Amino acid sequence: MDQSETLAQKDVRLADIYKRVLAGAGTNRAVLVAAQSKWLIKRDRECLERPSPEEEQINCLRASYDKRIDELKPAQPGVAESLALCRGLLDRYRAILKANPQAQYQPGPKAEGILGVLKADAAALFEIENNTISLRSSTNDKAPTATAYVSKYFHPDEQLKKTLAPDEDGTDSLSQSDAVWLTRMPHSDVYAISTLNGTMRCENAEVLFKNTSKAASLVDLPSHVAEGECTAPQFAAIANRPVLIAGGFEGNASPKTYDLTEGYNFSLWRDGWLPACNISLIYAPKLGYSGQPGQGYQLTDGDGNNESCTQDDTACISLREDVLSLMKRYQLDPATMPRQLFDELDTGQRDDFKDLKDLSDKQSASQSDDAYRTGSFVSLPIDMPLDDAIPLENKPVALPLIHDGKLMLVLAGHPLTTGSRDLPDYSVWVKQRDGQGVKLLSGFTITLTFGVLEKASVSLH
Structure with missing residues (x-):
């Protein structure tokens, strides 16, 4: 039963199907008309004429329409x-x-x-x-x-x-x-x-x-x-x-x-x-990187220049693959992974990461222009439970990354859209210590894409 379909929509769909079946009924036309009249009488008697709460009546009507639609669908020319x-x-x-x-x-x-x-x-x-x-x-x-x-x-x-x-x-x-x-x-x-x-x-x-x-x-x-x-x-x-x-x-x-x-x-x-016939497909999820946060699908370096990550650019590819691996780990348990990743650092690295995060937050708080290009967003506290704050682009989670022996700060948050499609996607910025401040190394989007096709089916609409 399609709960998203209203009774009015079901009524229109049934009328559409009935019209098709009737047009191809030939000598069985009278039998079909009689059967439809019988169904209408039964629908009203079972769902409307009995005293019952409105919700029960609606559920009864839904079930009655669904059953009649399923009966008539195969008979359509x-x-x-x-x-x-x-x-x-x-x-x-x-x-x-x-x-x-x-x-x-x-x-x-x-x-x-x-x-x-x-x-x-x-x-x-x-x-x-x-x-x-x-x-x-x-x-x-x-x-x-x-x-x-x-x-x-x-x-x-x-x-x-x-x-x-x-x-x-x-x-x-x-x-x-x-x-x-x-x-x-x-x-x-x-x-x-x-x-x-x-x-x-x-x-x-x-x-x-x-x-x-x-x-x-x-x-x-x-x-x-x-x-x-x-x-x-x-x-x-x-x-x-x-x-x-x-x-x-x-x-x-x-x-x-x-x-x-x-x-x-x-x-x-x-x-x-x-x-109409339906094709329904279910895929396993697969994370991959796609483009610059908030701006389509061009990657950017720390100076805002487009960065294509060509096949021979091993440094670019290596950084992106390490960030992708980090985000795959984070996705497994967003509520506890920030603390777990922090605890995996040694004592000196933990102190350095706190300083790096604090510097990034202070620098971001004073920079409002070009936030998407520079990743200038104040990050969530390391121990912020997911139930209290799902990381968004303007309030990203802060994750540590060791890449080529260097400590880096990865900021990640879901895109600021109203569509549920975008919730599994992440806008990501990678930063590194640079003197008394921080420097943006790269910014891109990690998105959920189709993995293995798990289930597929064909049916009549």
């Missing part, structure tokens, strides 16, 4: 084709990982996972449409409005015109968005107008339409996509078959126990949406 699509993609992905376990680590700002791997594999015949046409928005007043563009290059019917038209007060709500763009689904005549809004960079597919020689008319999004928020679906093609992909990457929010999951649903288009 196109189920076999959809399941074959997802099973074929998963089989290909497994084969690629078996031949090359590093295939999921593509160059770029994050591990690519199944979509990136399949896109890079010519044999998968997998393409994701990235070509877009910019339309008028709050940040681009030179581009044509959605209404003007569609009217110029298509023949919108009255319903599509009405959908794109400004409000009664003349406000073009689409143009108020931070960004607006038009995308075409490969190998089809289906188009989407999508928007980007807000500090959370929320993407939504606002309008879908199909273009023919006669007219351009609205197309409904699959119900499970229409109910989603902040993640515009991707248009793609698999073996030249148009498909809409929704879903994405998730990481859990526990500070000690991590898992990484991918969940995508694929809706084939064949003059209408076929039932």
